[in-house]
Amino acid sequence: MQRYFIAPEQFAGDSVTVRGDDAHHLTRVMRAKPGDTFIVSDGESREAIVKVRSVGKDEVLADLVEWLTMENEPAVDVWIAQSLPKGDKMELVIQKGTEIGAAGFIPFVSERTVVQLDSKKEGKRIERWQKIAKEAAEQAHRNKVPAVEAPLTWKELLNRANEADSAWICYEKESTQELRIAIQRALDAKAGSASRPKLLLIIGPEGGFTEQEVIAAEAAGCKSVSLGKRILRTETAAMVGLACILYEAGEMGGETTWRQ
Amino acid sequence: MQRYFIAPEQFAGDSVTVRGDDAHHLTRVMRAKPGDTFIVSDGESREAIVKVRSVGKDEVLADLVEWLTMENEPAVDVWIAQSLPKGDKMELVIQKGTEIGAAGFIPFVSERTVVQLDSKKEGKRIERWQKIAKEAAEQAHRNKVPAVEAPLTWKELLNRANEADSAWICYEKESTQELRIAIQRALDAKAGSASRPKLLLIIGPEGGFTEQEVIAAEAAGCKSVSLGKRILRTETAAMVGLACILYEAGEMGGETTWRQ
Numbered sequence: 068m069q070r071y072f073i074a075p076e077q078f079a080g081d082s083v084t085v086r087g088d089d090a091h092h093l094t095r096v097m098r099a100k101p102g103d104t105f106i107v108s109d110g111e112s113r114e115a116i117v118k119v120r121s122v123g124k125d126e127v128l129a130d131l132v133e134w135l136t137m138e139n140e141p142a143v144d145v146w147i148a149q150s151l152p153k154g155d156k157m158e159l160v161i162q163k164g165t166e167i168g169a170a171g172f173i174p175f176v177s178e179r180t181v182v183q184l185d186s187k188k189e190g191k192r193i194e195r196w197q198k199i200a201k202e203a204a205e206q207a208h209r210n211k212v213p214a215v216e217a218p219l220t221w222k223e224l225l226n227r228a229n230e231a232d233s234a235w236i237c238y239e240k241e242s243t244q245e246l247r248i249a250i251q252r253a254l255d256a257k258a259g260s261a262s263r264p265k266l267l268l269i270i271g272p273e274g275g276f277t278e279q280e281v282i283a284a285e286a287a288g289c290k291s292v293s294l295g296k297r298i299l300r301t302e303t304a305a306m307v308g309l310a311c312i313l314y315e316a317g318e319m320g321g322e323t324t325w326r327q
Numbered sequence: 328m329q330r331y332f333i334a335p336e337q338f339a340g341d342s343v344t345v346r347g348d349d350a351h352h353l354t355r356v357m358r359a360k361p362g363d364t365f366i367v368s369d370g371e372s373r374e375a376i377v378k379v380r381s382v383g384k385d386e387v388l389a390d391l392v393e394w395l396t397m398e399n400e401p402a403v404d405v406w407i408a409q410s411l412p413k414g415d416k417m418e419l420v421i422q423k424g425t426e427i428g429a430a431g432f433i434p435f436v437s438e439r440t441v442v443q444l445d446s447k448k449e450g451k452r453i454e455r456w457q458k459i460a461k462e463a464a465e466q467a468h469r470n471k472v473p474a475v476e477a478p479l480t481w482k483e484l485l486n487r488a489n490e491a492d493s494a495w496i497c498y499e500k501e502s503t504q505e506l507r508i509a510i511q512r513a514l515d516a517k518a519g520s521a522s523r524p525k526l527l528l529i530i531g532p533e534g535g536f537t538e539q540e541v542i543a544a545e546a547a548g549c550k551s552v553s554l555g556k557r558i559l560r561t562e563t564a565a566m567v568g569l570a571c572i573l574y575e576a577g578e579m580g581g582e583t584t585w586r587q
Contacts, residue, residue, distance in 0.1 A: 139556040166563050168555070207557040246580030293580040295428070295573070296399040297467040303426050303566075310570040311579050313555070319571050320506030320553040 068116070069097055070106040070205045072212050075113070081131040083107050083117055090127050093119075104132060110204075110211040112137070137210035141318045143254070144170035144265045146231065147305050148224055150272035151175070151182040156302040161196050161215060163306045165203035168313050170265075171214035172196070175224045179274035184218060193217055221280065224269070225287040231267035232257060234289040237304050238271075238281050241293040246308075249292055250315040264316075268308045273301055328376070329357055330366040330465045332472050335373070341391040343367050343377055350387050353379075364392060370464075370471040372397070397470035401578045403514070404430035404525045406491065407565050408484055410532035411435070411442040416562040421456050421475060423566045425463035428573050430525075431474035432456070435484045439534035444478060453477055481540065484529070485547040491527035492517060494549040497564050498531075498541050501553040506568075509552055510575040524576075528568045533561055 071089045085093060085107070093099045101119050107129070108114040114137050117129035147169050149160050161172055174196075176184060196215040204212045219227070228234040233253035235246075250266075257264040269289060276284075281291055294304055294311075313319055331349045345353060345367065353359040361379050367389070368374040374397050377389035407429050409420050421432055434456075436444060456475040464472045479487070488494040493513035495506075510526075517524040529549060536544075541551055554564055554571075573579050 163563050163566075166557055166559050167567060168557050207559065209557060244580075247574070247577070295579045297426055297428050297469060299426050299467065303423050306423075306563075306566060307427060307570045307579065310567045311574040314507070314571040314574055317507070319555040319567065320504075 068104060068106050069093070070108065070208065072110045072201055072205060073107050075109040075111060078107075078109060078113055082120070083115075083129050083131075085127040085129065086125060090123075090125055093127050094122055099127060105129070106135070108137070108210060114210060139208050140210050141168040141170075141313055141316065142263060143313065143316045143318065144263050145309055145312050146171045146173060146265070146267045147309060148173040148175055148267060148269040149305055150177045150180050150270060150301065151184070151218060152272060152301045153181055157196065158199055160302050160305045161199050161213075162203045164309055165200050165209070165213050166207040167306060167309050168209075168318060169213050169309055171216065172200070173216045173224065173227070174218040175221060176218060177221045177272060177280055178277050180272045181274075182272075189217065221283075225284060225289075228267060228269075228284070228287045228289050231265045233264075234267040234269065234284075234287075235292045235308075236269040236271075236276065236281060236284040236289045237294055237308060238276060238291045239293065239298055240278075241291045244290060244292050246292045246294065246311060247315065249290055250312050254316060266312060268305070268312065270301055270305045270308065328364060328366050329353070330368065330468065332370050332461055332465060333367050335369040335371060337367075338369060338373055342380070343375075343389050343391075345387040345389065346385060350383075350385055353387050354382055359387060365389070366395070368397070368470060374470060399468050400470050401428040401430075401573055401576065402523060403573065403576045403578065404523050405569055405572050406431045406433060406525070406527045407569060408433040408435055408527055408529040409565055410437045410440050410530060410561065411444070411478060412532060412561045413441055417456065418459055420562050420565045421459050421473075422463045424569055425460050425469070425473050426467040427566060427569050428469075428578060429473050429569055431476065432460070433476045433484065433487070434478040435481060436478060437481045437532060437540055438537050440532045441534075442532075449477065481543075485544060485549075488527060488529075488544070488547045488549050491525045493524075494527040494529065494544075494547075495552045495568075496529040496531075496536065496541060496544040496549045497554055497568060498536060498551045499553065499558055500538075501551045504550060504552050506552045506554065506571060507575065509550055510572050514576060526572060528565070528572065530561055530564045530568065 077084050099119050103119045114135040116132040118132050120128045120130050151174050201212045337344050359379050363379045374395040376392040378392050380388045380390050461472045
C-alpha cells in the first residue's frame with residue numbers, strides 16, 4: 068500500500084488532508100479515487116490506513132480506517148557523517164542509508180573533499196536531499212524520515228562527536244581496532260539504559276582522511292575503525308558500515324538483540 | 328599504487344606485458360614513464376609490484392620489483408544471484424558487490440522480472456558487467472576478479488542452488504528465520520573443513536518473489552530469510568545481505584573469525 072509522510076497538522080481527528088507533491092502523486096501517479104486506501108504517517112507518533120473521501124484540485128481528503136503500530140524503526144540511532152563525495156553520490160548515500168535504517172545524515176567538508184560548497188545552491192541541495200530521504204523512507208516502510216543536516220566544517224563535526232555515545236571514524240590504514248568489538252562494546256555500555264544508543268559513523272571523501280585528521284578525531288573522542296581488507300569507495304563505506312552496525316544490533320532480520 | 332588485472336600469459340619470468348585498455352589507461356590516464364611502478368595481478372596466484380621498462384604504442388613492458396602476498400580475498404565465497412533489476416542497477420550491484428567482497432554474480436529472470444532479455448545485446452551486456460567487476464576489483468585491492476555469469480532462468484538457478492553449502496532466498500514476508508542464525512550455522516558447519524564455505528544469496532526483482540517461487544526455492548534446498556523490517560530496494564538487498572554475511576564471517580574489519 069502506498070505510504071506518505073505528512074505534517075502532524077494535516078491530521079485532524081479522524082481525517083487527514085494530503086497536499087502538495089503527495090496529493091499530486093496520489094491523484095496523477097496512483098490515480099486515487101474515493102474509496103481507495105493508503106497509509107499516512109506524521110513521522111512521530113501517528114500512522115494510519117486511510118480511505119479517500121474526496122479528491123480536490125490540490126488536495127485529497129481521507130478518513131481513518133485503522134491506526135497502525137510504529138515498529139519499523141531500529142532500536143539504535145546511527146548517524147552517518149559523510150565527507151561530501153563527488154557527483155550525485157551523496158544522493159546514493161542518503162537513499163540507501165535511509166532504506167537500511169540511518170537516523171540521520173551530516174554532510175561535512177574535510178581536507179581532501181573535492182566538491183566545492185556553493186552557498187547559493189546549498190539550500191536547494193539540502194531540500195533535494197531531504198526529499199530523497201522522505202521518498203526512500205516511504206518506500207522502505209519506515210516510521211520516520213531521517214534528518215539531513217546542512218554541511219558542517221571538519222571542526223564543527225568534531226565538536227559534535229561527543230553528542231554521540233560512540234563515534235567511529237573509518238580509516239583504511241587502521242588494522243588493530245576491530246569494528247565488531249567496537250560495536251558490541253558500544254551496545255553493551257547502553258544495555259538497560261533509558262535512552263537509545265546514539266552512534267556516529269564518520270566517512271572520508273574519495274581521497275580518504277589525512278593522518279592528522281584521524282589524530283584530531285581521536286583527540287575529540289572518536290575511535291578509528293577499519294571496514295576490512297577491501298578498499299571501499301566512499302559511498303559504499305557508508306552503506307556497509309551502517310549495515311554492519313545494524314546487523315550487530317540484531318536489526319537486519321529475525322529478532323532484535325539490542326533492547327532498552 | 329595503480330593496480331591492473333592481466334592474463335596469466337602476460338607474465339613472462341621476471342617481466343610482464345600490459346596490453347589493450349590497461350596499457351591505454353597506464354599511458355594516457357596515468358601518464359606512466361620508464362621507472363614508474365604499478366601493481367599487476369593474474370587474479371589467481373601471482374601479484375607483484377613492477378617497474379615500467381618501456382612504453383610502446385599499444386603495450387607497456389615492465390620488470391618485477393617485488394612479489395606480493397595475496398591476502399585480500401574473503402575466506403568465504405558468497406555468490407549473489409540477482410533477478411535482473413531495471414535500468415543500470417545491475418551495474419551498481421556488481422560494482423558495490425565486488426568492492427564488498429562477492430565471489431561472483433549470477434543474474435537471473437524470475438516471474439516478476441520486468442527487464443526483457445535481448446539475446447542480441449546480451450553478449451555486450453555481460454562484457455560490460457565483467458569490465459565493471461574488473462575495475463571495481465582493481466580499485467578495491469582485491470586479488471581476483473569476481474565472475475559474472477550469463478543470465479539464467481529461474482529453473483536453471485534452482486538447479487544450481489545445491490552447488491552451494493547454503494543458499495538463502497531473501498523474502499520480505501519471512502519473519503521467523505533469523506539471518507544471523509542461518510549464517511552462523513552455515514559457517515559452523517564448515518569449520519575445520521578443507522574447502523571454503525560457498526554461500527548463495529538469492530535476491531528478487533523490484534516486485535519481489537511470488538509465494539510459489541519461495542516455495543519452489545525451499546523445495547530446492549534454499550532457506551527463506553528476512554533482511555529486517557525496512558523494505559530494501561532490490562539492489563540494496565544484495566549489498567546489505569553480502570555485507571552482513573561477510574561481517575558475521577569476520578571479514579569487515581579486525582581479525583577474520585572464520586578460518587579453515
